[in-house]
Amino acid sequence: MQPRSLVADMTPYEPGKPIEEVQREFGLTEVFKLASNENPLGPSPKALEAIRLALPDLHRYPDGSATLLRHDLAAFHKLAPGQILVGNGSDEILQLVALAYLEAGDRTLTARCTFSEYDFCSRLLNAPCDTVPLKQWTYDLDAMFHAIKSSTKVIFISNPNNPTGTYVSHDDLKRFLAQVPQHILVVLDEAYAEFVRASDYPRSLQLLQQHPNLLVLRTFSKIYGLAGLRVGYGMGHEELIRILHKVRQPFNVNSLAQIAARAALQDQEHVSRTRRCISDQMPLLDNGLRQVGCQTVPSQANFIFASTPVAGRFVFQQLLRHGVIIRPMDGFGEPKAIRVTISSLIELGRLLGLLPAIFGKS
Ligand SMILES: Cc1ncc(COP(=O)(O)O)c(C=O)c1O
Known part of the structure; x- marks a missing residue:
């Protein structure tokens, strides 16, 4: 069977690596995903309750x-x-x-x-x-x-x-x-x-x-x-x-x-809480990335893009082994850059603790 020629030439979308896959691949129990710009506080409790009632x-x-x-x-x-x-x-x-x-x-x-x-x-x-x-x-x-x-x-x-x-x-x-x-x-x-x-x-x-x-x-x-x-x-x-x-x-x-x-x-309260969480943690991530020699771009979103002195995919792979998933930017045409989702203090703390060794700054 022959697909349309333009489909044959396409490469599938590369999403942020799923947590379960990293757990299996590296035998880890705790994996943090900072790769898909998801909400670190989870869904609104009101949405969860509405789903329960609708089942x-x-x-x-x-x-x-x-x-x-x-x-x-x-x-x-x-x-x-x-x-x-x-x-x-x-x-x-x-x-x-x-x-x-x-x-x-x-x-x-x-x-x-x-x-x-x-x-x-x-x-x-x-x-x-x-x-x-x-x-x-x-x-x-x-x-x-x-x-x-x-x-x-x-x-x-x-x-x-x-x-x-x-x-x-x-x-x-x-x-x-x-x-x-x-x-x-x-x-x-x-x-x-x-x-x-x-x-x-x-x-x-x-x-x-x-x-x-x-x-x-x-x-x-x-x-x-x-x-x-x-x-x-x-x-x-x-x-x-x-x-x-x-x-x-x-x-x-x-x-x-x-x-x-x-x-x-x-539930706009949940929205406000999330916005506050992101703006509170943003300087922590920004400073942490700069301290290891990355150049960050000022962000209005819930993620930070940073140019890296080494290949972004190398940073991604090193972090993966320790259960932290970020996004290398080679797929976006920027091989020396990464994108990191701003997350909770615990998740960002884990990431920032790993960065000095990866960037040779420890
Ligand atoms: C700029 C932009 N547009 C659209 C989407 C897709 O969002 P949705 O989950 O609503 O399909 C994303 C998801 O990452 C995005 O970054």
Whole structure:
């Protein structure tokens, strides 16, 4: 059997290494994962309780339109329910964008060192993804504007950027959107928005009114701590959302995910606690990385990107043996860099205790 030729050439997505695999491989009982930007405090207790109460109804199909969750999100963001699409993670929404908007011969555009799913979902539809280098580890919107081709159909912006944690400001984004032709869809992926402290971070929902070609993505996987359930959502003009609904599976978001997301959204105390935990621990990780000779990039997200004097994969492998999983950045085109998720004091303490020996500073 022969797969489509472009599928034959693809390499599968490399996720953060699972804890169970490292436990088995190295015979360890305690393994800390600082590789996938998950919430160190876990899910909201209110979400867990909501799931427990919903278990007896698992024989029912979920609400295919995620009606209640969409209404809650609409109220939360002061939008109309018709402006919201819920997906099986924001990953799914990226694929829906590709399915709905890309044909062979179209092109997409993003940054060179960014979330790999933009390139993946484009190539899946036979639409090459053009990339523009980051400028000081940040999306260079001017260069991206100049890289637009007549065949460019979708632009992906990760803000803050995974993996560097940098952001583009409200004014810069607004200027960019004013320049981009209206027939190009701009996907603004704000997976880490709730962690941002910068006061000039885009108020992106205010821009939806003037820009029917803007789709803003958020997720319950990061600050809401529900990565295992897979819930993300997109916000945009009703016509854009209506088109995306056409290409999704009828029951794309499972019932426990919908119920847990509703409860998590109400638990803004858990969100605040998580935000505080991340901002409290960030200086500890930043200083620890600098002390062993790494150059860190100021982050607005729940992870830190650092240039390393040695290969990032070497650091990754050394830490792995001691039960700490981080992310080497070679897959992102940066072989001498790592990305570390900001976690609890105990987990970061373990990491920081191991670094001096790995970097020859002990
Ligand atoms: C920038 C960015 N967008 C989207 C996602 C995917 O999120 P989800 O779990 O909602 O599919 C991630 C996950 O790491 C991410 O970093």
